[in-house]
Amino acid sequence: MKTDEFYFKIIKQNVKKILSSTLSIAGFYKHLHMGEVIILMYHRVLPKKQFASGNSQANIIVSAESFEENIRYLKKQYKIISFNDFFDMKKQHTWSKKERYAILTFDDGWEDNYYFAFPILKRYHVKATIFIATGYIGTDRHFFFEGIGESLLNLCSHPEKLTLMKDCFQEFDLNASQLKLLAGESNLYRASRIINGVIHTLKTKSPHLLEQLSKQCTTSMHISHLSRTMNWEQIGEMSNSGIDFGAHTINHYILPELSLTEAENEINMSKKDIDNRSINTAPVFSYPNGSYNNDIINLTKKAGYKGAVAVNPGSITFMNDSSLFELPRINILPHIADSKKLFQFKLFKAKV
Numbered sequence: 001m002k003t004d005e006f007y008f009k010i011i012k013q014n015v016k017k018i019l020s021s022t023l024s025i026a027g028f029y030k031h032l033h034m035g036e037v038i039i040l041m042y043h044r045v046l047p048k049k050q051f052a053s054g055n056s057q058a059n060i061i062v063s064a065e066s067f068e069e070n071i072r073y074l075k076k077q078y079k080i081i082s083f084n085d086f087f088d089m090k091k092q093h094t095w096s097k098k099e100r101y102a103i104l105t106f107d108d109g110w111e112d113n114y115y116f117a118f119p120i121l122k123r124y125h126v127k128a129t130i131f132i133a134t135g136y137i138g139t140d141r142h143f144f145f146e147g148i149g150e151s152l153l154n155l156c157s158h159p160e161k162l163t164l165m166k167d168c169f170q171e172f173d174l175n176a177s178q179l180k181l182l183a184g185e186s187n188l189y190r191a192s193r194i195i196n197g198v199i200h201t202l203k204t205k206s207p208h209l210l211e212q213l214s215k216q217c218t219t220s221m222h223i224s225h226l227s228r229t230m231n232w233e234q235i236g237e238m239s240n241s242g243i244d245f246g247a248h249t250i251n252h253y254i255l256p257e258l259s260l261t262e263a264e265n266e267i268n269m270s271k272k273d274i275d276n277r278s279i280n281t282a283p284v285f286s287y288p289n290g291s292y293n294n295d296i297i298n299l300t301k302k303a304g305y306k307g308a309v310a311v312n313p314g315s316i317t318f319m320n321d322s323s324l325f326e327l328p329r330i331n332i333l334p335h336i337a338d339s340k341k342l343f344q345f346k347l348f349k350a351k352v
């Protein structure tokens with residue numbers, strides 16, 4: 001990161017902290033979101049010591065310690081409900097203007113949700129919805145961003161593998177200078193910024209090609225420590241303790257990049273896969289990468305869902321029907337989860 005950019009970021013963070021402290025002292029947060037619902041989005045939860053050594057997708061991992069703090073705060077300040085509760089309360093007009101509500105969600109179905117988030121959710125008797133990509137559950141298959149990300153991260157400690165990586169990316173018009181920058185990079189923060197950039201540019205490529213690329217990268221770089229998704233037994237156990245499961249497609253493909261027939265299949269079949277099992281289901285779908293368009297919304301409605309979550313910030317009310325298929329979610333990034341002040345501020349910013 002350039003020096004100016006670095007200082008600007010520090011200043012911005014401090015301004016946010018001062019502003020959030022002022023709002024907190026003034027008691028401003030107490031009246032926030034009355035009669036409204038905020039939806040929080042998490043992905044992965046790991047104990048601090050487990051990801052201190054670095055992970056290519058650090059921006060989706062919240063520490064278990066901070067996650068517990070977030071839950072403690074939310075439980076005190078909000079009524080935590082499920083999507084089923086939301087639709088019931090909406091229909092029966094049983095919600096209160098004097099109460100504020102929160103829905104907790106996790107995307108993808110990572111195994112760490114079972115090992116580290118679930119015990120906390122159970123301890124605090126908190127409801128949550130996990131959106132799973134059903135084609136990964138209980139298999140050795142890994143998400144392309146995890147496979148490619150970990151291969152790129154490996155390049156930092158093994159610069160001698162640069163040619164190998166360049167060969168893998170041959171068919172993708174990737175700027176080779178980014179790979180060169182990663183080779184031997186010792187600063188994890190800088191490395192993860194480059195990796196995120198590479199993955200971001202790849203997201204618009206064909207999902208089938210990306211999966212192939214991921215396999216090729218991990219094989220030639222000998223990557224064997226990829227994070228996994230949970231299995232159906234773990235899902236069954238969580239479901240018995242009140243966790244709901246919703247669909248996040250079968251293959252985690254970015255839906256607007258697919259043909260309409262393929263997209264429809266992803267939306268319908270993942271729903272069927274979940275509905276056919278004896279688990280608690282959520283009547284809501286989650287768009288991979290938060291990507292959708294009008295066609296995708298129509299297919300999701302046609303499949304029988306009552307709503308769908310996106311990744312745009314905001315809050316909802318029980319009266320509004322217009323955005324049920326674009327439900328806003330607050331993305332809880334690791335540094336937000338780590339600081340109570342930033343966490344409060346992030347929730348505050350989600351005001352309608």
Ligand SMILES: [Zn+2]
Pocket residue numbers: 107108248252288289
């Ligand atoms: Zn996802």
